[in-house]
Amino acid sequence: MFEKIKCFILDMDGTIYLGNELFPFTKDFLKKVEETGREYYFFTNNSSKSQQAYIEKLDKLGIPIQKEQMMISSHVIIKYLKDHYDGKSIYVVGTPSLIQEFQYFDMNLVEEDPDIVVLGFDTTLTYEKLEKACHYIRNGCVYFGINPDWNCPMEGGKFIPDCGSMAKLIEASTGKFPDFFGKPSKYTLNYIIQETGYQPEEIAIVGDRLYTDIAVADQSDVTSILVLSGESTRKDVEASDVKPDVILEDLSEITKML
Known part of the structure; x- marks a missing residue:
């Protein structure tokens, strides 16, 4: 086989x-x-953490790898945006690690009047971020989601809301649900x-x-x-x-x- x-x-x-x-x-x-x-x-x-964070976690577990061996969902959408929306302004709803990942690839990140809204698994989500994202999406911004997972598993059999669940919240407000990339x-x-x-x-x-x-x-x-x-x-x-x-x-x- x-x-x-x-x-x-x-x-x-x-x-x-x-x-x-x-x-x-x-x-x-x-x-x-x-x-x-x-x-x-x-x-x-998991789009809440950077590629480097996972490389370091694996290294601590005794699994040293090359950078290219660690693939993350945020890199899939970054590549797509570079290929199809190069130079367009982007508002990212995400953790500081996700923001840094976009900055590393020189993406055009903005806080106001973006061309595109990208929703990640944001464990630092605030009402202000939601309000801005919904406003931009409602007014015609291109809207993408990174990973469609409803929940993220935690130790002890627990779960926390993931990117897919956050997208459902935004859908309830705007009527829009994103195309996902993970x-x-x-x-x-x-x-x-x-x-x-x-x-x-x-x-x-x-x-x-x-x-x-x-x-x-x-x-x-x-x-x-x-x-x-x-x-x-x-x-x-x-x-x-x-x-x-x-x-x-x-x-x-x-x-x-x-």
Whole structure:
């Protein structure tokens, strides 16, 4: 099954770790990927943190990586904006880390009269930000969202409202719902294919969420692998229209097959 796979795109929380605890099988899997001449990348939908923050977290967990191995949803939309709206002014609803990520790529950020509103997973959300975003959107600004997740999982089985839920709040006020760029959008799939340089049939996306990790590969030649070490269960698969190509307990089962 894995003979044709040359590249693994790995979700993070629920796939390689849970909270701040690395799964005991993760390092063995990554080592086996390298030993068999394959590559691995990480991709997170969480748009509240910077690429560097995730690189540092992985390093603390004993997984040093190259910068290009850490993919984040905010980079997908930044690339799209550069390709299609270069130079246009942007109002970003997001954390300081997200703002810094946009600034790093020299995006034209403004606080007043933007051409585009971008909604991220903003754990520093204020009423003032919402008021401004809704005003701009209501008056005709182009409007995009970064990641469609309804909730962000926290340690201890808790959840906090994520970007998708914030978009629903704005929709209630403006009647507008954004086009999203993180998993499971085709923007993300195209970004992964372009950035890795592999053909779709050579890529496997591994994750624990059906509606993001698995759905991003739906109706493509990319192999989708659902691991049951995080959010989704076999019952969820039965009830879902999105079906993974493969269901495994965790990464250790892939290690045995490589």
